[in-house]
Amino acid sequence: MKVLGISGSMRAGGNTAILVQEVLSHISEKGIPTEYITLAGKEIHPCIGCEKCKEDKRCTIQNDDWPEIAEKMVHADLLVIGSPTYYFDVSGQVKNLIDRTYSLYHDRQLAGRKAVAITICADKGGTRALETLEAFLSTHEYGYLGHIIGRGYLPGDVRSDTLAMNSAKTIADRIVSYFGTLDD
């Protein structure tokens, strides 16, 4: 698989989902394989800070949806990760996912992949939420291909954010060019 898109919103058809899928659809039009997952309805427990992953190289919590998501992240060449803005930051579900990637950090299982970050806010705080995503990507040594901050409150509102919808196309073009530079 080439590109994995993750919408971190609990609203399955919300604005984050729309923007992440917008990027993916432009990419798949060019024949690049994509996979989309939503964190809506997923169970992702918080990291318990046991540090066992330092030795085991896997998370000790195995009774939720994290192991399957981790597998997909490890096998993706490029990650498009999106989060709604909650109190000027990422949503709790996204933060749980970020914290659980600690299990992939010790032996840099995500390093060298590329990433795009997306946040959506109704009014303010999208930039700060984006910083959290960027800190996560930078820590894991992802190469950064850009970001989108979309605007919207009710599900679907982001479709009226012309700038964000156009940015999805621009970013998708950048991703397509990136894959064009690879040998495979």
Ligand SMILES: Cc1cc2nc3c(=O)[nH]c(=O)nc-3n(C[C@H](O)[C@H](O)[C@H](O)COP(=O)(O)O)c2cc1C
């Ligand atoms: C708990 C909660 C906190 C929120 N905090 C903010 C915020 O700090 N700034 C903002 O502009 N919008 C905030 N919003 C609005 C959401 O960011 C907005 O509705 C967004 O479109 C949600 O994306 P989604 O449709 O992908 O879930 C908040 C919404 C919720 C439910």
